[in-house]
Amino acid sequence: MSVLPTYQVLDGKRCGDALRADIAKGALEVRSKRGRAPHLAAVLVGSDGASRTYVEAKVKACEEVGFRSSLIVLPETITEDDLLHRVKQLNKDKELDGFIVQLPLPDHIDADKVTLAIAPEKDVDGFHPENIGRMVLGLPGFLPATPSGIVELLRHYHVETAGKHCVVIGRSHIVGTPMSILMSRNAYPGNCTVTLAHSRTMDLPALTREADILIAALGKPEFVTGAMVREGAVVVDVGIHRIADASRKSGFRLVGDVKFDEVAPKCSWIAPVPGGVGPMTITSLLLNTLKACTH
Numbered sequence: 001m002s003v004l005p006t007y008q009v010l011d012g013k014r015c016g017d018a019l020r021a022d023i024a025k026g027a028l029e030v031r032s033k034r035g036r037a038p039h040l041a042a043v044l045v046g047s048d049g050a051s052r053t054y055v056e057a058k059v060k061a062c063e064e065v066g067f068r069s070s071l072i073v074l075p076e077t078i079t080e081d082d083l084l085h086r087v088k089q090l091n092k093d094k095e096l097d098g099f100i101v102q103l104p105l106p107d108h109i110d111a112d113k114v115t116l117a118i119a120p121e122k123d124v125d126g127f128h129p130e131n132i133g134r135m136v137l138g139l140p141g142f143l144p145a146t147p148s149g150i151v152e153l154l155r156h157y158h159v160e161t162a163g164k165h166c167v168v169i170g171r172s173h174i175v176g177t178p179m180s181i182l183m184s185r186n187a188y189p190g191n192c193t194v195t196l197a198h199s200r201t202m203d204l205p206a207l208t209r210e211a212d213i214l215i216a217a218l219g220k221p222e223f224v225t226g227a228m229v230r231e232g233a234v235v236v237d238v239g240i241h242r243i244a245d246a247s248r249k250s251g252f253r254l255v256g257d258v259k260f261d262e263v264a265p266k267c268s269w270i271a272p273v274p275g276g277v278g279p280m281t282i283t284s285l286l287l288n289t290l291k292a293c294t295h
C-alpha cells in the first residue's frame with residue numbers, strides 16, 4: 001500500500017507555465033501596439049559552464065513567450081572599462097527593452113560598478129540601487145527576480161503569510177535581503193514577522209524551528225535537516241548545487257540547501273530543487289521585461 005505524502009509541492013514549473021501563458025499574451029499586445037516584440041539581451045562574460053546554462057535557459061524562455069532575445073558573449077579577458085562602455089551602449093539602444101549582465105563576473109571586474117552603470121529603467125534583474133530603493137519604499141520598479149519569483153509562487157498557491165513568522169537564511173543582496181523586505185511589507189504575500197539569519201547567527205536550528213515559513217538561501221548543499229524544521233512549516237529551498245552522480249547520464253544531480261527527504265514529510269508546503277524556485281526566477285525576468293515595455 002502506498003502512503004500519500006502529507007505535504008504539497010510549490011511547483012515552480014506549473015506556476016511558471018501559467019504565468020508565462022499570460023506573458024505570451026502580453027507580448028502579442030506589445031507587438032501589435034509598437035510593431036516589435038519585447039526585447040531582452042543577456043550579457044555573458046567568459047565561458048563558465050553554469051553561467052552559460054543559466055543564460056541559455058533565459059534566452060530560450062524569451063523565445064517561448066514570443067520575445068526577441070540577444071545573447072552577447074564577451075571574452076573573459078575584457079577590461080572593466082570595455083564592459084562598462086558596452087553597458088552604456090545597451091542603455092542607449094532603443095531596440096532593447098531590458099538587459100542583464102550574468103553574475104558572477106571575473107575577479108578583475110567590479111560587479112557593483114557594472115550594476116550601477118545599468119540604466120534603472122532597463123535593469124530587469126532589479127539589482128540597481130534605485131530599483132532596490134523603490135522596492136523598500138513600495139514604489140513601482142523592477143523587483144529582483146528570485147525573491148519576486150518566490151512571492152509569485154506563494155501567491156499562486158494561496159499560501160497564508162499574514163502574521164506568520166518567516167525566517168530567511170542568507171543575506172545576499174540578490175536573494176536573502178530583498179526576500180526579507182518583501183515578506184515584511186504590508187501586502188500579500190507579506191505581512192510576516194521576519195527574521196533574517198546569516199553566517200553570524202547564533203543557534204540557527206533553534207530559530208528555524210520557530211519558523212512558520214522558512215526560506216533557505218545560504219548556498220550550502222542539504223544544510224537544512226528535518227530536525228531544524230517544525231511540523232507544518234512552509235519551506236522554500238532557493239539553493240542550487242550540482243552533486244556528482246555517476247548513475248545519471250549527465251554525471252550530476254541537482255540538490256538544494258534543504259535535505260528534501262527529511263524535511264518534506266514535516267512540511268505543509270515545500271518548494272523543491274529542482275522544479276521550485278528555479279523556473280520562477282526566469283519567469284520573473286520575463287515579467288520585468290514585459291513591464292519595461294509598458295511603463
Ligand code: NAD
Binds near residue numbers: 170175201219220239
Ligand atoms: P551568497 O553566497 O551570496 O549568500 C549566502 C548567504 O548565506 C550569506 O549572506 C551568508 O551570510 C549566509 N550563510 C552562509 N553560511 C551560513 C550558515 N552556515 N548559516 C547561516 N547563514 C549562512 O548566495 P546567494 O547568491 O544568495 O545564493 C544562495 C543560494 O541560492 C545558492 O545556492 C545559489 O546558487 C542559489 N540561487 C538560486 C537561484 C535560483 O533561481 N534558483 C537564484 C539565485 C541564487
